[in-house]
Amino acid sequence: MNASNVNFSDVLIIITVVLAIILALLYYFNKVSMRKMVQAQDFIDNNRTTVQIFIIDKKQEKPSPSNLPKAVYEQMPKTSKMRKANLVRAKVGPQIVTLICDKPVFNVLPVKKNVKVDLAGIYIIGITGMKLEDKKKKTLTEKMTLNLNNKVSKK
Numbered sequence: 001m002n003a004s005n006v007n008f009s010d011v012l013i014i015i016t017v018v019l020a021i022i023l024a025l026l027y028y029f030n031k032v033s034m035r036k037m038v039q040a041q042d043f044i045d046n047n048r049t050t051v052q053i054f055i056i057d058k059k060q061e062k063p064s065p066s067n068l069p070k071a072v073y074e075q076m077p078k079t080s081k082m083r084k085a086n087l088v089r090a091k092v093g094p095q096i097v098t099l100i101c102d103k104p105v106f107n108v109l110p111v112k113k114n115v116k117v118d119l120a121g122i123y124i125i126g127i128t129g130m131k132l133e134d135k136k137k138k139t140l141t142e143k144m145t146l147n148l149n150n151k152v153s154k155k
Helices: 008-046 070-075 078-082 103-108 140-154
Strands: 049-061 085-092 095-101 114-120 123-127
Touching: 085 103, 103 123
Parallel strands: 095 123
Antiparallel strands: 049 085, 049 114, 085 095, 114 123
16 A cells, blocks of 8 residues: 555544544543542541641652651552652651642641641641631732722621
8 A cells, every 4th residue: 555545534534433443541540540539538537637737848759768667668659759849847756757748738837837637647637626717828919809809898
């Protein structure tokens, strides 16, 4: 079959088959990742504890054996090792440990203060007794919008 014998319909069929294969692969990988996410959420829900901690420091950096326990670092997927993570050094009881948290929790954690948090292993789920939305640092545009809304509502 040479290039002059290829019809538009042949090209269209090949493109359709390739797109169908790609969509099937995406569906499969999405299903697998959703299953893992549900298992992780079940683990978090089963192992949740409320603890008082003193936050020493918080940083966004790549995980390494020096800032995480060796066993935890070895179990992490390669993609997680290459990305920056929200790491929090805190004193939990008598020990100083490094904890991991999500961005919304990381943004509102106060440094050099005692805070009650929900922990699941080394993962900070949330802050007890504090709404994350209220304590988040607002950008300049958010502050201006809030001020305008307050002025308009007062009139």
